[in-house]
Amino acid sequence: MEKRENxxxxxxxxxxxxxxxxxFVKEALHNLLFQRQFLPKQDRAFITRLVEGVTEYQVRxxxxxNQFSKTPVHKCKPAIRCILRMALYQILYMDSVPEETACDxxxxxxxxxxxxxxxxxxxxxxxxIVRNKNDITYPLPETDFALYLSVMYSVPLWLVKRIxxxxxxxxxxxxxxxxxxxxxxxxxVNYNKVDKETFIASLQNKEIQVLEGNYVDEALQLCNIxxxxxxxGFKEGSFxxxxxxxxxxxxxxxxQKELERxxxxxxxxxxxxxxxxxxxxxxxxxxxxxxxxxVQIEARDLSExxxxxxxxxxxxxxxxxxxxxxxDALILDEEKNEWADIVIADLPCSGLGIVSKKNxxxxxxxxxxxLELSNLQKTILTNxxxxxxxxxxxxxxxxxxxxxxxxxxxxxxxxxxDFSPEDIKATIPNQLQPSILENYxxxxxxxxxxxxxxxxxxxxxxxxxx
Numbered sequence: 001m002e003k004r005e006n007x008x009x010x011x012x013x014x015x016x017x018x019x020x021x022x023x024f025v026k027e028a029l030h031n032l033l034f035q036r037q038f039l040p041k042q043d044r045a046f047i048t049r050l051v052e053g054v055t056e057y058q059v060r061x062x063x064x065x066n067q068f069s070k071t072p073v074h075k076c077k078p079a080i081r082c083i084l085r086m087a088l089y090q091i092l093y094m095d096s097v098p099e100e101t102a103c104d105x106x107x108x109x110x111x112x113x114x115x116x117x118x119x120x121x122x123x124x125x126x127x128x129i130v131r132n133k134n135d136i137t138y139p140l141p142e143t144d145f146a147l148y149l150s151v152m153y154s155v156p157l158w159l160v161k162r163i164x165x166x167x168x169x170x171x172x173x174x175x176x177x178x179x180x181x182x183x184x185x186x187x188x189v190n191y192n193k194v195d196k197e198t199f200i201a202s203l204q205n206k207e208i209q210v211l212e213g214n215y216v217d218e219a220l221q222l223c224n225i226x227x228x229x230x231x232x233g234f235k236e237g238s239f240x241x242x243x244x245x246x247x248x249x250x251x252x253x254x255x256q257k258e259l260e261r262x263x264x265x266x267x268x269x270x271x272x273x274x275x276x277x278x279x280x281x282x283x284x285x286x287x288x289x290x291x292x293x294x295v296q297i298e299a300r301d302l303s304e305x306x307x308x309x310x311x312x313x314x315x316x317x318x319x320x321x322x323x324x325x326x327x328d329a330l331i332l333d334e335e336k337n338e339w340a341d342i343v344i345a346d347l348p349c350s351g352l353g354i355v356s357k358k359n360x361x362x363x364x365x366x367x368x369x370x371l372e373l374s375n376l377q378k379t380i381l382t383n384x385x386x387x388x389x390x391x392x393x394x395x396x397x398x399x400x401x402x403x404x405x406x407x408x409x410x411x412x413x414x415x416x417x418d419f420s421p422e423d424i425k426a427t428i429p430n431q432l433q434p435s436i437l438e439n440y441x442x443x444x445x446x447x448x449x450x451x452x453x454x455x456x457x458x459x460x461x462x463x464x465x466x
Contacts, residue, residue, distance in 0.1 A: 005036070007043050008086065008105050009112065011050045015082040018055075018360070025055045025360050044226070053093060054085045056180065056359045059154040061085045064092070064136055069125045079113045080122065087126050091133070099130045145169055149176055155362050162367065163352075166403055171445070175401065178447030179355040179362070184211070184221040185228070186451070187239040188247055188282075190289055190317055191218065194238040202232045214450040215429045216247045237317040242282040245353070245444050245454030246346075249397055250286045252427045252442070252456050253342055258393065259294055262341060265391075274340035274387055275299045276329045276347075276380065279306035281313040283344050288319040298336075300327040329380045333387075341392045345384045347377045349398035349405050353446060353453020374404045378412065385417045388461045394419065396457040401445055406455035410441055413459065422458040 010032060017028045029051050033044060054061065062073040065084055073081055087106035090097040103126045110119045129136070139148040146164060150157040153176035163172045189196050200220065203210050208231070213219025220239075228234060228241055255271060262268040271294060275284045278299035288297055299310050299322055310324050327333060329347075350373055351361045381396065388394050396413070398405055414421060421440035428436060435444050444454045 005039065005043070007046050008050075008109060010036070011047055011054075011086060012079070012082055012109055012113070014047075014051050015054060015086070016078060019078045019082070022364075024358055024364070025051060026358060048226075049094070050086060050089065052359065053089045054082075057089060057093070057154045058085065058363065059156060060138075060151050061088050061092075061154075063138070063151045064088060064129065065125065067136065068128045068132075069121075071121070077115070077118075080110065080115060080118055083109050083113075083122060084125060087122075088129065091126070091130060103127055103130065149173060153177065153180060155179065158367055159352075159362060159365070162370075163401070166401070167445070171448075174447035175445055175453075179359075181356055183356045184223055185225045185241065186213065186219055186221050186243050187231075188216075188242045188286060188289075189218050189220060189239050190237055192289055192292070193236060193318070194233060196220075199233060199238055206232055208232075213244050215432060216244050216251065219244045219247060235316070240282060240285055240313065240317060242286070243354075243454075244451040245399070245449075246282050246397075246452070247286060248428070248432075248442070248454070249283050249344065249346070249395055249456055250290060252424050252458055253287075253393060253395055254427050255287065255291060255295070255342065258341060259291070261391075269294065271295045271342065272340050272389075273297045273342045273344065274336065275344040276384060276387075277301055277345070278324075279309050281310040283346060284310065284322055285313055285317055285319060287344075288314075288321050289317065291321075293321060295321055297322040299324045300329065302326070302328055329383065330376070332383045336387045338387070338389045338392075340387050341389055343384050343387050343392070343394050344397075345381060345394060346397045347380055349373055349377070349400040350402055351399055352401045353399045353444070353455075355453075356446065357452070370402055370404060374402075374409060377405060377409050381409065381413050382417075385413070385419070385461070388419075390461055390463045392461050393422065394459045394461065396455075396459065398455045399452060400455065401443070401453045406443060406457075407437060407441060410457035410459070413457075418462045419459040420462055422460045424456070424458050 014028045014032050018025050065073050065088060083106050087102045090102035091099050103123060106126055107119045107123050110122045139151050141148040146160050147157060150160045155176055163175060189199055200210050209223040211221040213221060233239055259271045273287055273295055278284045279301040284297055284299040287295055301307050304326055307324050307326050314322055350365050350370055355361050384394055396410060423439045424442060425436060425439060428442060435442055435449060437443055440458050442456045444451060446453045
């Protein structure tokens with residue numbers, strides 16, 4: 001009989017990989033599960049639940065551990081720290097795991113990793129928690145609301161305080177609640193390859209639960225998906241994984257109307273689109289899919305690895321109206337001066353709108369990085385301004401909720417460049433109208449909308465004679 005792998009040891013290896021290499025949990029978890037594709041489904045589910053749970057609730061777990069450990073969690077050796085978090089998560093949140101088992105397995109892991117001298121410490125802390133589980137204390141909202149939010153929603157205290165300054169206490173709590181909500185997989189149906197109703201039927205035949213999108217016709221939501229590659233139609237290019245918030249960039253562009261404007265003014269039949277930070281290709285492929293041979297797109301990104309990802313998706317979706325190249329958006333390309341009818345600037349950002357998808361973003365970002373990112377965006381926007389033809393559009397977007405990276409940068413841009421705000425109300429679904437700011441910006445906040453946190457600004461370059 002084949003010996004089963006130690007699932008808790010695999011979880012520990014993933015968590016240590018994250019700590020040592022400073023990579024995201026989803027990447028480390030994907031690498032592990034890809035290497036061990038033949039693990040039993042129950043084991044895969046256990047590994048995923050424990051890895052993601054420990055990551056999602058890290059702040060709260062550490063708060064509890066520090067009540068029972070004489071050594072603060074941050075001073076523990078990385079392996080011991082991860083072992084304690086793993087065991088505590090099982091004790092507090094996994095009813096299917098006996099508390100005795102969680103403690104015993106933690107001690108075994110400490111021994112296996114060469115920390116025999118610390119097994120007494122691990123055992124003592126965990127047994128003490130089990131004995132006093134009903135007496136664990138948490139911050140009170142009336143005493144310190146920011147600390148309460150930080151611990152109960154497991155978000156670093158500095159970040160909670162920062163979000164409160166942006167949106168106030170009540171809206172901050174709504175945002176943090178959404179960070180912990182289970183996230184469905186959202187896909188964009190490729191109408192060039194498949195009829196939507198036929199595609200839905202093919203998914204349901206495989207017992208995949210399918211829900212309609214909330215805001216965009218070509219969006220679907222899928223539940224309980226482990227491998228995107230195994231979804232029917234993936235290899236055939238029937239869909240692209242993309243959140244509805246990101247799909248809105250195409251709809252905000254009102255590209256069909258832009259094409260009609262060009263035809264009326266210049267007799268042009270093709271819309272030129274430049275996507276500056278395009279990987280993995282969501283917006284590029286959306287424009288290419290919807291406009292076909294009526295659009296000429298150049299998609300760029302920083303590295304060959306990212307560009308290859310765009311190419312792979314173009315080939316899978318069988319889209320041919322896109323040129324792809326490596327280019328650093330921070331470096332001005334004078335050859336593209338006033339080349340594009342539409343420039344898509346979906347810029348590097350803090351990612352605070354997608355924490356429900358990447359739980360450890362909240363641990364990777366630092367306060368000082370917020371200003372650095374805002375300044376980096378200003379540099380790219382400066383270059384982007386030169387690529388837009390007079391009368392053309394700049395679509396500025398991010399997947400964050402930080403006003404300095406979003407609203408303030410859009411306003412800064414209008415102050416420094418010969419552009420005007422473009423009204424977006426007619427392009428936005430009724431349910432999202434309350435999220436429109438000053439008619440030309442859309443700020444989607446987690447918990448207030450049924451999609452990722454996201455920002456879009458629509459800016460038109462003034463004509464030379466205006």
